[in-house]
Amino acid sequence: MPMTTSKTTLSRIAREASVSLATVSKVLNGRDGVAAETRAKVETLLREQGYKRPISAGPLGGLVEIVFNEIDSSWSIELIKGVVRAARENNLSVILSKSGDRSRPGAEWLAGVLHRRPIGVILIFSDLTADDKQQLRARNVPFVIVDPAGMPSADVPSIGSANWSGGYEATKHLLDLGHTRIGMVTGAEGFMCSRARVSGFRSAIEAVGLEVDESLIVRGDFTRARGIAATNELLSRPDRPTGIVTGNDVTAFGAYEAALAHGLVIPRDLSIVGYDDIEAASWVTPQLTTIRQPLGDMAEEATRLLLKLRSQTTVENVRLDLAIDIIVRGSTSAPPHPSKGKRNSSQIRREVGLAAGGERHAE
Numbered sequence: 001m002p003m004t005t006s007k008t009t010l011s012r013i014a015r016e017a018s019v020s021l022a023t024v025s026k027v028l029n030g031r032d033g034v035a036a037e038t039r040a041k042v043e044t045l046l047r048e049q050g051y052k053r054p055i056s057a058g059p060l061g062g063l064v065e066i067v068f069n070e071i072d073s074s075w076s077i078e079l080i081k082g083v084v085r086a087a088r089e090n091n092l093s094v095i096l097s098k099s100g101d102r103s104r105p106g107a108e109w110l111a112g113v114l115h116r117r118p119i120g121v122i123l124i125f126s127d128l129t130a131d132d133k134q135q136l137r138a139r140n141v142p143f144v145i146v147d148p149a150g151m152p153s154a155d156v157p158s159i160g161s162a163n164w165s166g167g168y169e170a171t172k173h174l175l176d177l178g179h180t181r182i183g184m185v186t187g188a189e190g191f192m193c194s195r196a197r198v199s200g201f202r203s204a205i206e207a208v209g210l211e212v213d214e215s216l217i218v219r220g221d222f223t224r225a226r227g228i229a230a231t232n233e234l235l236s237r238p239d240r241p242t243g244i245v246t247g248n249d250v251t252a253f254g255a256y257e258a259a260l261a262h263g264l265v266i267p268r269d270l271s272i273v274g275y276d277d278i279e280a281a282s283w284v285t286p287q288l289t290t291i292r293q294p295l296g297d298m299a300e301e302a303t304r305l306l307l308k309l310r311s312q313t314t315v316e317n318v319r320l321d322l323a324i325d326i327i328v329r330g331s332t333s334a335p336p337h338p339s340k341g342k343r344n345s346s347q348i349r350r351e352v353g354l355a356a357g358g359e360r361h362a363e
Contacts, residue, residue: 002315006103008105008256010052010129012092013272015143015347021181027149031285041236042160045200046134046135046138050162051297052073056081059268062091062092062093062103062119063081063085063093063095063116063117063118063119064081064092064093064094064095064118064119064120064121064122064123064303064306065094065095065096065097065113065116065118065120065122065126066079066080066094066097066100066108066122066123066284067096067097067098067099067121067122067123067124068096068097068099068124068125069098069099069124069125069126070098070100070105071096073250074250074278074279074280075244075248075276075278075295076121076318077122077293078278078279078295078299079124079146079234079294079296079298079299080094080298080299081121081296081299082295082297082300083286083299083300083302083303084301085175085296085300085303086202086299086300086303087303090307091261092119094279094363095116095118096160097109097112099126100228101278110132110135111135113136113141113197114141117139117141118141119141119142119301119306119307119310120141120142120143120144120306120307120309120310121136121142121143121144122144122145122146122299122302122303122306123140123143123144123145123146124145124146124147125146125147125149125191125229126145126148126149127145127148127150127152128143128145128156133155133156137215140145141155142157142306142309142310143157143306143357144157144158144159144302144303144305144306144309145157145158145159146158146159146160146194146298146299146302147160147161147189147298148160148192148211149190149192150190150191152319155318155340156318157306157309157318157319158318158319158322159298159299159302159321159322160192160298160319160322161193161293161294161298161321161322161324162195162321162322162323162324163193163196163197163200163324164196164197164199164200164295165200165323165324166197166200166275166291166293166324167197167199167200167201167203167204167290168200168201168203168204168323169199169200169204169326170197170200170201170245170273170275170291170326171184171200171201171205171245172271172320173289173328173332174205174243174245174271174332175204175205175208177243177271177333177334177335178257178331178334178335179239179241179242179243179271179334179335180242180335181213181216181239181240181241181242181243181335182214182216182219182242182243182245183204183218183240183241183243183244184198184201184216184217184218184242184244184245184246185196185218185219185220185226185230185231185234185236185243185244185245185246185247185251185255186217186218186219186247187220187221187222187247187248187251187275188220188222188247189219189221194247196249197275199215201245202272204279211236213291215237216234218230218234220235220246220247220251221333222247222248222250222251223250223251223254224250224251224253224254225250225254225255226251226254227246227250227251227253227254227255227257227258228254228255228257228258229254230251230255231244231254231255231258231259232258232261234261235258235259235262235264241270242270242271242336242337243271243272243273243332244270244271244273245273245275246272246273246274246275246363247275247278247328248274248275248279249274249275249276249277249278249281249288249290250278251274251275252272252273252274252275252281252288252290252331253274253284253288254271255272256284256331259272261335262341266286266331266332267286267332267333267334268333268336269336270287270332271331271332271335272331272332273288273290273291273331273332274289274290274291274331275287275290275291275293276292276293276295277290277292277327278291279297281327281329282329285330286329286330286331287329287330287331288329288331289326289327289328289329289330289332290315290326290327290329290330291324291325291326291327292324292325292326292327293324294322294323294324294346297322297330298322301320301322305318313317
């Protein structure tokens, strides 16, 4: 019995869909000139018959595509640099595309990818529908998501970082300096990294026996403007926090502006911790204490994983979270006029235990 080839599969799909082989080719390559109903019928048959384009197909075999929902930020530049480094090692070129103000690329973007036929796609802060995934797999276009917006399904390769640990370490740093009233300006709602960092923030406070003040957790969206507005909310309180953990460095820069408008000096009157450690974190005055997220390394790992998937090498880990570090600079110090002097988190834990009715046993 002769082996079935991709050509005979496409011919069979054309017959079953009652269209020409040229029409199937248009659908496969994301070209115009096909009615929506016909396109949907062909896509269904491609999926049902498990079609995958041969890896060697396509004149643009040396392109890695990165898709962002926004490109004009230092955060994006760090990721691009990481992809470019790994791509250069493998003699590949890199192209950028933008999905718009969404956490999920639209139909126009997908059609463009099918037409460009890159060797693989790296999606930043994004997600894919089941149909998107099927269409990319049918064309043998592997994909990897960096810092996924939501929890990716088990079949989606992704690279992230230890966001819970980042939120925890940022908060613990302020606790170790003696702060007990700590605010947080979160990242954008609905994003997995934001939820994880808030969870780490809560855990660090609870670990020393303090109660989390929910009114000190204010919604952010990773922008400077929201950083200003949210910090203004916190600083307008009569019992304002002495330290603030922010969702990212750009939000922290907004917090700097709000502190200045309130006549506060950083870190004497207010300590601020950022997240990401973009290049500008060391440009502001005072330099920003922040959580270093290994953006470049994340992008490099994503590119290497993409190439493994492309070569059909067995991949053991399709979900990888890289470690974070805290970078201590000039924006954090002991709280102003501490009533009991500088205390670290262990001392705070002991004091809270005594206040609750007795000294805790040593662990």
